[in-house]
Amino acid sequence: MKQLLVGVIAAFLSITVHADAMTLEKRQADATMNMTSLALGDEETVITAEGDMGVYGRVYVTYRLTYDEGRRSGAVTGSGRGAVGNDIAVGSFSGRWELIDGTLTMRNIVAINDGTFNLDVITFRPADRELIVRAYVLK
Template identity: 55%
Template sequence: MKYFIFGVLLCFTSLVLADGHGALGLEKRQPDAAMTVTSVVLGQEVTTVSAEGSMEGYGQVYVTYNLTYNAARTGGTVDGQGRGFTKEGSASGRFQGFWELQDGVVIMRNVVNINNGTMNLDVIKFNPLTRDLVVQAFILK
């Protein structure tokens, strides 16, 4: 029994030490992309945020985020889609994840499935005060 408890504590300790406080060790797919929020439609159940901007690798990008609320209305789920257009063609992606409100900034963390077979972990920070939105895209696949 003593060895079992020691093993459980050892596993728990390694998880805590491996946490890295947010450092997942993922490689960025592209430089951070600044986008401009073009529309916010507030709703009782869902708020929709649309944005556009230039994104390396995807060209001119248009994206829509659908945010649902948790009980405290300070976070919840997010899903949506985006389209990118270049002279060579277009790309599309769908995503799902979670959002939270931190110090007046909406932070979304989404897994993005792109039609070219790649996947990203996107971390999006939207400041409603300035209408600025920044997308950080990390390679998952």
């Protein structure tokens, strides 16, 4: 099952290679989240963050990054919760990350409990402690 999920994600992410030929609608304006913790490990790095995310309200998220052989890219999985009044949005995601010139970029397919799907492109500069989240509509 995990291999099937990774295959589906890889297929979605391969679409981004041809992004010049397609236009994705933004789910909301770009959002800034603040890193609240960073746990470095031999097998994975865990980043937690929080911020105001437009349609999802106040969002809390955990990113789990595992490493490829060169330790400059790998897989990412995680989940998040958003609170707007009494409503709670729940999302889970998986994708790929890479580190280039001091900037970590994650590209995730996000499944949200209301049945929608996003492509999130997150950039993170550890020196700034900020994550910029760009959410695009897939469904």
